[in-house]
Amino acid sequence: MRLIGDQVKKVAKLANLPLSEEEIVKSSEQLSKILDYVDQLSNVDIKNIEPIFNVVGSSNVMSDDTPRVSLSQDEALKNASQKKNGFFITKGVFEE
């Protein structure tokens, strides 16, 4: 599986990663190499094999509906780079 520059750019956009042109070039090279390696999985017979998503194998792990104490507003905002009047702030987004 080879990844070309445009595909890498598309993936970078999906991943919200600001990559430089140089990083794009390097990425397509390295990712292609890793994907080539990974392609050996097509040699494995996986017919009728169920996937495993969680090795614990438990189910219905739930908590009752009793509220606990939340963080204070100060604690919640403590690590934010920008905040105002109890809100987090980010640059304007208007889509959606």
Added chain:
Amino acid sequence: MNDDLTKLTLIGTLEALEKNEFSKEELNHAYLGRIKELNPKLNTFLNVQESSNGIPAAIKDIICTQNIVTTAGSKILSNFLPPYNATVVEKLLSQGISVIGKTNLDEFAMGSSGENSAYGATKNPWDLEKVPGGSSSGSAAAVAADLCTFALGTDTGGSIRQPASLCGVVGLKPSYGRVSRYGSIAMASSLDQVGPITKSVADARQVLEWISGPDGYDSNCVQNGFTIKDLRFKNNLNGLRVGMPKEYFGKGLDSGVEKVIREAIKKLEDLGAEIIEVSLPHTEYAVAVYYIIMSSEVSSNLARFDGIRFGSGREDFGAEAKRRIMLGTFALSTGYYDDYFAKAAKVRTLIKQDFEEAFEKCDVIVGPVSPTVAWNLGEKTADPLTMYLSDAYTIPASLAGIPGLSVPCGFSDGLPVGLQILGKYMDEETILNVGEVYEQNTECHLRKPNIEGLEGVGGLGNE
């Protein structure tokens, strides 16, 4: 005197404190002094807590500590002050443990050499030109250099066992679900486990008892507290069946390492164990499966780093983090999910079944932790794939969720070699027992690195 304190194991320290041989103040003073002296050489700690006043433990800096900066080795979190403690930290604090410092690591635990830290590489205490292994690089080096009584690390594909092996200390990756992950910054959620890095096997057992069990915050850790019981094997291993997977002794394994491992297995046999050859036929696919599943989970887990609620922007991720985010994003994207993620999840089943079948014939499985001893700093950084392959013996157990222990078993080229002991799911009891009997009947764990002597200068004059 001070130096003697820092050489004690955790159990030894607890006993000495019990007998009032020294105070906790003296203990912390000794460790803080040693850190001050050696950390500049080793770069094990990212921050040191001068206020430490309990049993001093080093905590990998991917585990959240309330109001102590937690960086995950990343530039993104250079100022992150968690408003909460990880469950494992809470559990330790309630046992009278204190955090003496946060240890260096590969950024977000992504790496096998410690070199992917935004805060510089950690050096191997046995040779400052060598890597300590990773990603729990600082934790393993800190234990090896006697800079703490014990340390916590995290293991996703080998990140406790491999640096423990390369630094000549004990490292335990518990069964997935044994220890709560709450507050341990996620790398790959279906694989991550917190575990101890210690000076002895008995220490690891003690720490596991402290940190294991449910907390109501990690849904995958719902029962399964580990409690210390009477040991099945004492002084010998009569009746133990030891599986030796032929796939762990093939090409890629350094001959010097192989020799040490085979001698260690011979020792197990001498102690009364029966050695049985077993097969784990899907081992060769483990690294590929791991890189798909792990990076897919990484791409999602690292999405929360958007610079809004904490940390800086996504441009501050290091090269390895970016690489894995890209790979994982691709593996999950439309048109590729079935070929990559879904397929890998199926091959993962086969790898787990390999172990289940092997464990029908044996009680534990042994082999090398790492195909080589510690390598030179910078040696593998240019080629990610080669770096990934250095985890080939630790990754399968991570995918299967079973516990794995690394025990010092000798030296090759003057560098430590670790024996990996794998157990059935939730059977840490047996692997710790086997490790302890082995340890008690061998000498190599007693050897300590001569860090002061490595550069011909250092703190010797202080003694």
Added chain:
Amino acid sequence: MSKYEPVMGLEVHVELNTKSKMFCRCSADYFGEKPNTHTCPVCLGLPGALPYINEKAIEGCMKIGLALGCKVAEVSRFERKNYFYPDLAKGYQISQYRWPLCVRGEMEVVGLEGKRRIRINRAHQEEDTGKLSHIGGVTLIDFNRSGVPLVEIVTEPDFTDTAQVRDYAKKLQQLFRYLGVSNADMERGDMRLEANISVRPVGQKELPPYRVELKNINSFRFMVAAIEYEIKRQIEALERGEKLTQETRGWNEEKKETYLQRSKEEAHDYRYFPEPDLPELRISESEIQRIRESAPELPWKKETRFMSEYGLSESNAKILSESKEMAEFFESSVEDGRKLGVGPRQIANYIINQKPDISVKVAEKIKVMDVGVIGDIGELGRIAEEVISENPDLVESYKKGKVTVIQALVGAAMRKTGGKVDAGKVREILEGKLG
């Protein structure tokens, strides 16, 4: 007749009224609270935090699913829906995709051409996002709502007119309130609607090769207006020979038109995969049985029963089953009436016309008034004549086809006589005179 017919499906999100959030135990009672005071490491998406399922939410989702005739899946899983937006703390929403909790139900709706069965594809569990507000070029974020449980109910593309869509949405709202799982207040955003709209030539069997998603509609009225606009827009485009494509559109209430929000090229790739932090759900038959048995009688069942059991008209039965409280009030009054010899229809009329407070002993009131009940047909005819001459506006609109105003005329007769007429009889007489 148009050569085209609409093909429509609906996605409804409803916020459950649990005490705590979906995956953490922060209070879910966030409305009107100070920003960022109902958060914790989990719903803020802080590094290291993990989700833990709220069992009450799962129960709420199953209540909804079962009421819609869905099957509860033997194995159900959460998945991560990955996308970037500042209100999405973790960079993914924990949702369900390949393994939803409830599948394959149906609901009967009434449209322009009578009744129609709408197939429900799924009712699944997920979590809400934070809330954004935009002021002076920056965006403010409040995460109090982040992680509040949401159930999403998705239909098959079975709607053929807007009356059906409206009836469906109204019925769902009524259902949520009956089940007590949500306040389902549209204005507060407890209930949100999204419609998928496309049109095809009449007679064509296959689904159109595109669909337009209408998002962020916060009232039933806007929804109907937006859908009608959209159907018209699409038909006109097709008639001009244009090719329509997949897109997302919003509703501009001022201009009364839909507008493009996102085209196909910009469509998200959500990269769903099973949420590794959460074990799967396996709901036992006995648990399903327990929820089924604890469920109240559903409004549409009640309505039918009121008609058959008490002989109520369809419209009265509908009014009295509209809310659970109203239905309970009616039935307890009927119970009282039984002892006092006051019939259910009298009680129904009284409640509907007099709108008494639910603390009122309706049957006793009627009994007291009943002493002089007017049963004489001639007398009733006179009263009807008076009502007709006194309400020319109502009469006119009745004659123009707005037959529901008959209820207002009956009400007028009631008021005129202090409730001493039999509403059913007066209604018949009025209808006779106006017909």
